[in-house]
Amino acid sequence: xxVLKLTVDGAPVEAAPxxxxxxxxxxxxxxxxxxxxxxRDLAHKIADGDVIEGVDIxxxxxxxxxxxxxAHVLAQAVQSINPEAKLGIGPPIKDGFYYDFDVENPFTPxxxxxxxxxxxxxxxxxxxxxxxxxxxxxxxxxxxxEPYKLELIGLKGGDVGEGAAEVGAGELTIYDNVDPQxxxxxxxxxxxxxxLPNTRMIGNGFALxxxxxAYWRGNENNKQLQRVYxxxxxxxxxxxxxxxxxxxxxxxxHRRLGVDLDLFSFPEEIGSGLAVFHPKGGIMxxxxxxxxxxxxxxxxxDFVYSPHISKSNxxxxxxxxxxxxDGMFPPIRMDEELxxxxxxxxxxxxxxxxxxxxxxxxxxYRSQPRSYRDLPLRMFEFGTVYRNEKSGxxxxxxxxxxxxxxxxxxxxxxxxMKQELTDVLKFVLDLLKDYGLNDFYLELxxxxxxNPKFVGSDEIWKTATETLExxxxxxxxxxxxxxxxxxxxxxxxxVQARDAIGRTWQMSTIQLDFNLPERFDLxxxxxxxxxxxxxxIHRALFGSVERFFGVLTExxxxxxxxxxxxxxxxxxxxxxxxxxxxHDIVGELRKHGVRAQVDDSDDRMQKKIRNxxxxxxxxxxxxxxxxxxxxAVSFRFRDGSQENGIxxxxxxxxxxxxxxxxxxx
RNA sequence: GCCGACCUGGCGCAAUUGGUAGCGCAUCGCACUUGUAAUGCGAGGGUUAGGGGUUCGAGUCCCCUGGUCGGCUCCA
Numbered sequence: 001x002x003v004l005k006l007t008v009d010g011a012p013v014e015a016a017p018x019x020x021x022x023x024x025x026x027x028x029x030x031x032x033x034x035x036x037x038x039x040r041d042l043a044h045k046i047a048d049g050d051v052i053e054g055v056d057i058x059x060x061x062x063x064x065x066x067x068x069x070x071a072h073v074l075a076q077a078v079q080s081i082n083p084e085a086k087l088g089i090g091p092p093i094k095d096g097f098y099y100d101f102d103v104e105n106p107f108t109p110x111x112x113x114x115x116x117x118x119x120x121x122x123x124x125x126x127x128x129x130x131x132x133x134x135x136x137x138x139x140x141x142x143x144x145x146e147p148y149k150l151e152l153i154g155l156k157g158g159d160v161g162e163g164a165a166e167v168g169a170g171e172l173t174i175y176d177n178v179d180p181q182x183x184x185x186x187x188x189x190x191x192x193x194x195x196l197p198n199t200r201m202i203g204n205g206f207a208l209x210x211x212x213x214a215y216w217r218g219n220e221n222n223k224q225l226q227r228v229y230x231x232x233x234x235x236x237x238x239x240x241x242x243x244x245x246x247x248x249x250x251x252x253x254h255r256r257l258g259v260d261l262d263l264f265s266f267p268e269e270i271g272s273g274l275a276v277f278h279p280k281g282g283i284m285x286x287x288x289x290x291x292x293x294x295x296x297x298x299x300x301x302d303f304v305y306s307p308h309i310s311k312s313n314x315x316x317x318x319x320x321x322x323x324x325x326d327g328m329f330p331p332i333r334m335d336e337e338l339x340x341x342x343x344x345x346x347x348x349x350x351x352x353x354x355x356x357x358x359x360x361x362x363x364x365y366r367s368q369p370r371s372y373r374d375l376p377l378r379m380f381e382f383g384t385v386y387r388n389e390k391s392g393x394x395x396x397x398x399x400x401x402x403x404x405x406x407x408x409x410x411x412x413x414x415x416x417m418k419q420e421l422t423d424v425l426k427f428v429l430d431l432l433k434d435y436g437l438n439d440f441y442l443e444l445x446x447x448x449x450x451n452p453k454f455v456g457s458d459e460i461w462k463t464a465t466e467t468l469e470x471x472x473x474x475x476x477x478x479x480x481x482x483x484x485x486x487x488x489x490x491x492x493x494x495v496q497a498r499d500a501i502g503r504t505w506q507m508s509t510i511q512l513d514f515n516l517p518e519r520f521d522l523x524x525x526x527x528x529x530x531x532x533x534x535x536x537i538h539r540a541l542f543g544s545v546e547r548f549f550g551v552l553t554e555x556x557x558x559x560x561x562x563x564x565x566x567x568x569x570x571x572x573x574x575x576x577x578x579x580x581x582x583h584d585i586v587g588e589l590r591k592h593g594v595r596a597q598v599d600d601s602d603d604r605m606q607k608k609i610r611n612x613x614x615x616x617x618x619x620x621x622x623x624x625x626x627x628x629x630x631x632a633v634s635f636r637f638r639d640g641s642q643e644n645g646i647x648x649x650x651x652x653x654x655x656x657x658x659x660x661x662x663x664x665x
Numbered sequence: 666g667c668c669g670a671c672c673u674g675g676c677g678c679a680a681u682u683g684g685u686a687g688c689g690c691a692u693c694g695c696a697c698u699u700g701u702a703a704u705g706c707g708a709g710g711g712u713u714a715g716g717g718g719u720u721c722g723a724g725u726c727c728c729c730u731g732g733u734c735g736g737c738u739c740c741a
Contacts, residue, residue, distance in 0.1 A: 098736095106668070106669055106670095107669090108669090108670090109670085210735060210736075211669070211670085211735080211736085212668075212669075212735060212736030212737070213667075213668035213669065213736065213737065214668085214736065214737045214738090215667080215668095215737055215738065218737075218738075219738080220666080220667075220737080220738045220739085224667065224668050224669095224737070225668095225737095226668080226669085227668095227736070227737080229735095229736080255733095255734095259675095259676070260676085266732090266733090268714075268731070268732050268733090271731095271732095272731085272732070272733090319741095320741070323741070324741055326739095327739085327740075327741070355741070356741065358741090387740085387741085389739085389740075390666050390667095390738080390739060390740090391666070391732095392666060392667070392668095392736090392737080392738080392739090393666090393738085393739060393740070394733095395734095399740080487741055488741065489741080511741090538741095572701085574698095574699075574700050574701090575698050575699060575700090576698055576699095577698085602696095602697085602698090603703090603704090604697090604698080604699060604703085604704060605698095605699065605700070605701070606699085606700090606701065606702065606703070606704090607702080607703055607704080608701095608702095609701055609702055610701095610702035610703055611702085611703090612702095613702055614702080620701090622700075622701065623700095624700055625700085626700080627700095634700085634701085636701065640701085640702080642701070644700095
């Protein structure tokens with residue numbers, strides 16, 4: 001055969017036998033090729049009839065290749081400094097890469113600088129990544145000093161999990177890093193590839209970002225390896241842009257804004273993961289809750305209340321104690337009496353802080369015989385629950401030990417279940433939009449087959465899952481499957497919201513539950529007098545009020561829309577003489593329930609403007625001689641823009657409308 | 666829970682090889698009364714997270730406890 005007939009980027013191309021990607025792609029940013037759907041090095045030899053696409057370094061695949069190659073360079077750098085370091089795995093991840101090492105002493109921040117320097121040298125030396133096919137036996141000899149790699153070889157083709165970048169389902173391959181001057185192999189790693197042709201292509205758009213540790217193969221029972229995280233981009237500018245995105249996220253961090261804006265705190269004296277809301281955060285929270293209550297009331301929910309603790313038996317019936325005892329606070333033992341020897345004279349009773357509200361609502365349902373006429377019965381409660389989260393997972397308001405769920409349980413008939421779910425999903429999305437979130441997708445969490453944690457019959461799971469799936473797809477939103485992510489008692493839809501800088505947060509959950517009604521033996525009387533079991537829907541919009549508060553803080557970067565802002569209007573007089581004039585206007589606003597105040601302090605007006613700008617107050621009203629004479633005020637907004645000479649009545653009306661419409665300003 | 670780092674007045678930060686706690690903002694007082702992001706002067710405030718140890722001497726070194734941060738694991 002004298003000519004290879006190929007399809008390259010959709011067009012027919014002819015090439016000489018023995019051709020590879022270097023010959024087909026001359027564009028410098030093409031770093032690999034996709035041959036018949038498989039990612040390959042550019043050095044991969046092409047065969048007749050191949051369908052080939054160039055992989056640009058800026059494409060998702062290209063970025064992964066860049067980052068994975070950077071991980072190899074990192075590992076080489078580590079072993080050049082510490083030859084005793086044993087290699088774990090080093091895959092690409094979102095925005096970067098990591099590599100795990102088993103080292104005697106954990107890395108220090110100083111090591112990062114030294115490693116970056118060593119990486120730069122390797123990158124500049126222009127080593128070639130050369131693919132070499134090997135076999136289990138040879139690889140075991142070659143990698144005899146790399147125990148973790150040996151373990152991966154043993155797993156090849158099986159459950160490699162995170163090791164997928166090292167050993168794939170196909171041939172076992174090693175990548176040699178070859179020095180272009182000497183032709184010597186200076187380093188090598190077990191890897192399925194592909195890689196950049198040359199380390200030089202990593203360029204200067206990389207940085208090592210943090211040190212951490214991680215369990216080998218993600219298992220808590222395994223040894224912890226030291227992990228080095230890095231980020232890598234096709235150019236220095238893109239690296240810089242990425243770093244700026246991180247800085248923007250840091251500026252929005254609700255933990256920082258919570259302190260700066262005096263919204264909430266976590267006093268050490270109370271305990272880890274237990275927040276107090278300060279007056280400013282408190283009023284925001286009240287406004288959030290009030291609006292939620294109003295909407296629930298309009299949508300046919302009944303409001304109920306339940307205590308924070310309960311005897312253990314309740315959670316035994318519900319199954320929580322068997323399944324989630326670790327996540328619950330330990331029991332409070334009541335009424336136990338001991339004799340002088342410490343023997344139990346009178347058996348006590350254990351009480352638990354509630355980790356969930358559902359069993360309480362179920363008891364309300366069960367407090368009287370129910371008829372089909374009572375259904376659907378929708379019970380809502382801002383229910384405060386306590387969960388003994390592991391200390392290491394606590395994070396600001398988004399992961400706490402004491403939280404208030406905007407929890408509701410809907411008791412419905414099988415027949416109305418689907419309609420009810422559809423209505424709930426619409427209600428949830430509408431309400432989230434009112435709080436300023438409007439970019440959503442859905443996740444459907446389903447049962448993992450064979451996992452004993454999931455209770456209930458397969459048939460019940462199937463019905464529940466199918467119903468949810470249908471409701472989700474009817475919504476028209478993007479639906480992402482989450483196999484194995486269901487609660488132990490039923491499948492769920494969760495609403496994921498994208499915030500102002502594109503991060504996604506899991507917000508609301510809607511869970512179907514055929515299980516608890518059975519455990520509590522719930523029933524209702526049907527039209528024909530027979531007993532039927534209702535279906536339960538668990539749902540929360542905010543998830544937890546605390547978490548939602550944190551997410552909104554980050555979404556708005558503390559620039560809350562007027563209806564949520566703790567202080568909505570601050571009036572700043574040019575001079576003391578105009579204070580009274582502004583007090584009249586502020587008095588008018590306050591009469592309408594606006595959170596408005598006059599800044600009468602001794603500060604200069606410039607200082608006042610600075611203070612209230614930093615406090616992110618949505619409306620500043622400024623007045624001096626000119627305004628007073630005209631019966632007007634001047635608006636100043638958070639972005640520094642302003643509008644002068646607005647008649648007082650118009651100014652008041654504008655503020656009231658902005659609050660009422662829940663708009664951002 | 667695990668690994669690592671960290672904890673200094675309300676907040677943000679200083680304090681040479683261990684030598685006896687400073688600064689800015691904020692707070693309080695006085696003066697100033699000003700047209701769009703910091704007026705001036707003065708004052709008060711810290712047993713350096715808590716406890717123990719080493720030392721002539723500890724914010725600095727060691728141990729324990731609590732808390733925070735970055736990850737891992739987990740998240741009804």
